[in-house]
Amino acid sequence: MLVKLEHVTKAYGDFKLDCSLSLKEGHITGLVGQNGAGKSTTFKAILGLLTPDSGSAWVFGKDSRKLTDEDRVKIGTVLSDSGFGGHLNIREAASIMDASYESFNKEGFLYQCREHNLPANKKIKEFSTGMKAKLKVLLAVSHEAALLILDEPTAGLDVVAREEILDMLRGYMEQEGRGILISSHISSDLEGLCDDIYMIQGGKIVLHEDTDVILSNYGLLKLEDRQYDTLDKDHILCVKKEGFGYSALTNERQYYQENYPSLIVERCGIDQVETMLIGGKRK
Template structure:
C-alpha cells in the first residue's frame, strides 16, 4: 500500500477533516470535491506538511512520523503553490533537482523538456501557464519516484496542454510499483486516467467507487411527481426537486432502464454524481 489514511482528523476553526483513503500500487486514485472540501489538507497530511490531530497516516509502508529523507526521494509532488523561482531557467532547475535527488536523470529530463517544447534557457517567469504546469510534472516524474501526489496539475490549461500532461502520467504508470493520487476539477481528465475516485465534502469522504463503475452503473433519473411517487426507491442514492418534478441519482441504472422503460434515465459522469451527492437529499 503506497498511502493509507485511517480517520485522519485536522480541525481549523469550523472546518474538520476526517478522512480515510487508500492508494495501492499500480493504481491512479482521484480525489474530488469543491474548493474548501479538504483535498489540500489531505495532501498536506500525507506529505507531513501538517500534523493530524488524530488518526494514522502511512506512506510507502511506513507511519508518517517515520518517513526519512530517502523515502521522500521516492515521492514526486505537484502542489498549486509549488515550483521554481521565476528568475531561474530549466538548466538551473535541473541543477537543483540533481543536488536534491540521487536518482534524478538530468539528461533525460532536459531531453523531455525539449520534446515538450520547453525552452531550457528562458526564464521560468516568462513561461506560459501550460509550460509551467508541464515543467512541474516533468520534475515530479524525473527522479524515479514511486508515488506521485498531484494537486490540480492541469488547472487553467487548454485541452492540448492537459492531454500532454495526462500522457506523461500514463507513461509514468507503465512501470511496475507506481501510484498516483491526483485531484482535479476537470472530471474528464479523471475519468480517462483514474482507477478509482474518492469524493470529499466538508472534510468527509462521501463516496469511494471504481471509475468504471461510476461510468457504467450510475445514472440520473428525470421524474415527474407521479412517477417519483410510484418508483421503487431501493437503489436511489439522492433526490433533488426540479421544476419538472425530481432528479434522482442511482447506482443501478440498468435496473431502472429495464423495469421502468418509460422513464428518462441518463448516464452519469463524475460531475453529475458529485453535484447530486452535494446538492441532493437522501431519499
C-alpha cells in the same frame, strides 16, 4: 499499499477533516470535491506537512510524519504553491535537482523538456501557464518517484496541453510499483485516467467507487412527482427537488431502464454524481 489514511482528522475553525482513503500500487486514484472540501488538507496529511488531531496517515507503510529523506525522494509532488522560483531557467533548476536527488536523470529530464518544447535558457517566470504546468510534472517524474501527489496539475490549461500532461502520467505508470493520487476539477481528465475516485465534501469522504462502475452503472433519473411517488427507491442514492419534479441518482441505471421503460434515465459522469451528492438529499 502506497498510501493509507485511517480517520485522519484535522480541525481549522469551523472546518474539520475526517478522511479515510488508500492508494494501491499500480493504481491512479482521483480525489474530487469543491474548493474548501478538504483535498489540500488531505494531501498535506499524506506528505507529513501537518500533524493530525487523530487517526493515522501511512506512506510506504510508515507514519507519514516519520518518513526519512530516502523515503521522501520517492515522492513526486505537484502542488499549487510548489515549483522553482521564476528567476531560474530549466538548466539551473536541473542543476539544483541533480544536487538534491541521487536518482535524478538530468540528461533525460532535459531531453523531455526539449520534447515538450520547454526552452532550457528562458526564465521560468516568462513561461506560459501550460509550460509551467508541464515543467512541474516533468520535475515530479524525473527522479524515479514511486508515488506522485498531484493537486490540480492541469488547472487552467487548454485541451492540448492537458492531454500532454495526461500522456506523461500514463507513461510514468508503465513501470510497476508506482501510484498516483490526483485531484482535478476537470472530470473528463479523471474519467480517462483514474482507476477509482474518492469524493470529499465538508472534510468527509462521501463516495468511493471504481471509475468504470461510475461510468457504466450510475444514472440520473428525471421524474415527475407522480413517477417519484410510485418509484422503487431501493437503488436510489440521493434525490433533488426540481421544478419539473425530482432528479434521482442511482448506481443501478440498468434496473430502472428495464423496469421503468417510460422514465428518462441518463448516463452519469463524475460531475453529475458529485453535483447530486452535494446538492441532493441522501436516501
